[in-house]
Each structure stands twice: as C-alpha cells, then as structure tokens.
Amino acid sequence: xxxxxxxxxxxxxxxxxxxxxxxxxxxxxxxxxxxxxxxxxxxxxxxxxxxxxxxxxxxxxxxxxxxxxxxxxxxxxxxxxxxxxxxxxxxxxxxxxxxxxxxxxxxxxxxxxxxxxxxxxxxxxxxxxxxxxxxxxxxxxxxxxxxxxxxxxxxxxxxxxxxxxx
Numbered sequence: 001x002x003x004x005x006x007x008x009x010x011x012x013x014x015x016x017x018x019x020x021x022x023x024x025x026x027x028x029x030x031x032x033x034x035x036x037x038x039x040x041x042x043x044x045x046x047x048x049x050x051x052x053x054x055x056x057x058x059x060x061x062x063x064x065x066x067x068x069x070x071x072x073x074x075x076x077x078x079x080x081x082x083x084x085x086x087x088x089x090x091x092x093x094x095x096x097x098x099x100x101x102x103x104x105x106x107x108x109x110x111x112x113x114x115x116x117x118x119x120x121x122x123x124x125x126x127x128x129x130x131x132x133x134x135x136x137x138x139x140x141x142x143x144x145x146x147x148x149x150x151x152x153x154x155x156x157x158x159x160x161x162x163x164x165x166x
Contacts, residue, residue, distance in 0.1 A: 014110050019111065030091065030096065030097045042091065
C-alpha cells in the first residue's frame, strides 16, 4: 500500500553543492578583483577577469541545463552583473561584489523554479478568457443575493443596468 504522504523527489538542475560552489567561486572572483584594484593593476586585469568570469558562469549554468537565452531575466541578471563589473575602480570600494550577488540571485531563482515548478521570471500567469467570462457571468447572477439596503448605484453596476434619469 502506498503512503499518500510520500514526498516527490525533486530534481534540481543546480544542486546545493553546485550552488554553493558557484557562489564561493563568484566571491573568490570578487575578492581577487578587489585586491588587484587596490594594487592598481586591477584596472587593466579586471577586464580580462570579468570576461573570463562571465563565460565561466554562462558555461557552468549551461552545463547544468540552465540556458540564459530562454529566460530574459537570467540574461539580464548576468548582463547587469557583467556590465557592473566592467566599471573601473568599483571593486576597490568594497561594494563591488556583483558576481556574488548576481550568481546568488540566479541560483535562488533556478532552485525555486525547480522546486515549485513555477516560472518565476515571466510574471503573473496568463488567465484563460473562458475563466474570465464565467466569472463575469457569475457576478451578473449575484444581484438576487444582495441585501435590499444596497445602494441602487452599486446594484445597478453589479447587474449591468443603466440608471435612467427621470
């Protein structure tokens, strides 16, 4: 006999271990860029590190089955992270952990999509027009259930009647 409380096995494209490795790799890259900028040579070398990091994370997510061209929000998140890292001197301020934050956001989004089955990057779900028309027809049918002391304007709006001026 099957147990109805048995949990369904969730297949995560980015496992916890891989997600942690991605975040620590991003943190390492951010710290490396910050140290290099403090030594001034980062103003030149960080461009190459940023290009390498962008390609690394793009490939790493692609290997894990997370394509960026399918979901615009993934591409935008990685793109903003990449462009922010290209700003010279920003890493030296201590507020330049863009790789860490960007990869953290991407890992969380992908894991939530896998866990819930909901696409978190395309906004609200689309509503079927049949559902909307049924709901509107039900609204029209509730006028008989309204209390008698409801304002005539409200009941006229609900029942779609026009008030005629006398």
